[in-house]
Amino acid sequence: MQVADVVSGFEREYEMARANESALAGSVAEAKQSIQGSNRKEYELSALERDVKTNQELYDVFMGELKGTAAVSGMQTVVARVVDPAIVNDTPIKPRKFLVVSTAFVLSLLLAIAIAFLMEYLDNSVRSAEDAERKLGLPLLAAVPMVELAGGISAGLLYRDAPKSLFAEAIKTIRTGIVLSGIDHPKKTLVVTSSVPGEGKSTVAIDLALAHAQTKRVLLIDADMRRPSIAKVLGLNNTHPGLSMLVLGMEKLENCVYKIEGSTLDVLTAGSIPPNPLELLLSEKFKALLVELGEKYDTIIIDSPPVQLVSDAVVLASMATGVIFVLKADATPFQLARRAIFTLQRGGAVMFGVVLNKANFRNEEYYGGYGKYNYHSYYGADEDKSASKA
Ligand SMILES: Nc1ncnc2c1ncn2[C@@H]1O[C@H](COP(=O)(O)OP(=O)(O)OP(=O)(O)O)[C@@H](O)[C@H]1O
Ligand SMILES: [Mg+2]
Structure with missing residues (x-):
């Protein structure tokens, strides 16, 4: 009994020792864990301490530099730092x-x-040869310069009075153009007309007649029986019988024709103004007269009224060899001239070409190389002046 008690006492003690052992083993494991945790923290701590040390060093360096800068700038507070210095541009932007x-x-x-x-x-308006051809469809025979006329002088006599002038040269150019336009038909009846009054028909007709008369038998007829001017320009008698009397059969040719002295130029003035000029021109008698005169003269130059106002020029042009169309440069609208030319052509006229009259020769377009010629001095040399006075 006592032994059993002793054994059971030992067994209890053993059990208690076993329980103590397992409790101690748990404590050991716990202690091991806590030691591992503290080791890790120690490692983290040392890393953090390194960081602190590095930052401390950086801070010290920064503070050292800051103090140095503050000392240099008189301890003023720095409000800005130059990051990128400004560069002065040499060329203005605006x-x-x-x-x-x-x-x-x-x-x-x-x-x-x-x-x-x-x-x-x-x-x-028309102002150059190219203009005349493009706007009117006709060749330019010549550009006649605008001349400044002293009181009483008519441009109609410039060919005779200033033979060396640019004006006379232009008239000669017209003459040459006409001669060349029908070299096989030397006998010519030419009508000088224009679209509106005052463009220079009578002037061109008289000067052209004077130019032709140097080489041929020429008759100048004033068929402008509405505003005749040839007698006046040539200083002939106004009451002398002329074309109207001749067509009416009231006078003989030799009584009506003026002979210009010292030249082969004859002139048939308009005579007394009839009430029905167009009828006279349309008459068979007038046609017969032209045929008769064509046999006597090499060239007949007929001055006529403007196309725009009456049909006289259309009738005359239809009977002529060709028409010289006078146009006032830089003035007459080309549409007006074109209509007149069309009317003449419809009447059966042959258009020889355009004469650009009263052209401003300062404008070089007219005459190419001659453009700078002083057109004011149309009397040219002194002998021309004396000729004009004579
Ligand atoms: N090239 C020119 N330079 C200066 N004056 C000019 C020129 N040509 C003509 N004249 C002048 O212009 C005026 C009109 O000329 P002209 O009598 O020859 O024209 P016209 O066409 O016959 O006129 P109308 O229709 O009245 O018969 C005249 O005083 C004349 O002297
Ligand atoms: Mg006239």
Whole structure:
């Protein structure tokens, strides 16, 4: 009994020792874990301490530099730091002169071209050979310069009075053009006309007759029985019988014709103005007269009224070899002239060409190389002046 008690006492003690052992083993494991945790923290701590040390060093360096800078700048508070220094530009950014000037140049050039085209488009006069051909469809026989006439002088006698002038040269050019226009038909009846009054028909007719008369037998007829002017320009007697009397059969040819002394030029003035000039021109008698005169003269030059107002010129032109169409340069609208030319052509006229009268020779377009010639001095040399006075 006592042994059993002793054994059971030992067994209890053993059990208790076993329980103590397992409790101690748990404590050991716990302690091991806590030791591992503290080792890790120690490692983290040392890493953090390194960081602190590095940052401390950086801070010290920074503070050292800051103090140094503050000392240099008189301990003023730094409000800004120059990160990138400004660079001074040598060339101004504004205004961009080249761009402005070149744009202005191009724009003004375009504007000038547009204005030139507009002016050309709006300009309906004729001022050059090219204009005459393009706008009227006829060749230019010559451009006759505008001359400044001293009181009482008529442009109709300039060919005789100023033979060396540009004016006379232009008349000679017309003559040459006409001679060349029908070299196989030397006998010619020419009608000088224009679209409106005052363009220079009578002037061209008289001067052309004077020019032709140097080489041929020429008859100048004033068939403008509405506003005759040839007698006046040539200083002939107004009451002398003329074309009207001749067509009416009231006078003989030799009584009506004036012979210009010292030349081969004869003149048949309009005579007394009839009430029905067109009827006279349309008459068979007039036609027969032209045929008769054509046999006597090499060239017949007929001055006529303007086409725009009456049909006389159309009738005369239909019977002539050709028509010289006078146009006042830079003045008469080309549409008006074109209509007159069309009317003449419809009547059966042959158009020899255009004479651009009263042209401003300062405008070089008219005469090419002769453009700079001083047209004011149409009396040219002194001997021309004395000739005009004679
Ligand atoms: N080239 C010119 N330079 C200066 N004046 C001129 C020129 N041609 C003509 N004249 C003048 O112009 C005026 C009209 O000329 P002219 O009498 O020859 O024209 P016209 O066409 O015959 O006129 P109308 O229709 O009245 O018969 C005249 O005083 C004349 O002297
Ligand atoms: Mg006239």
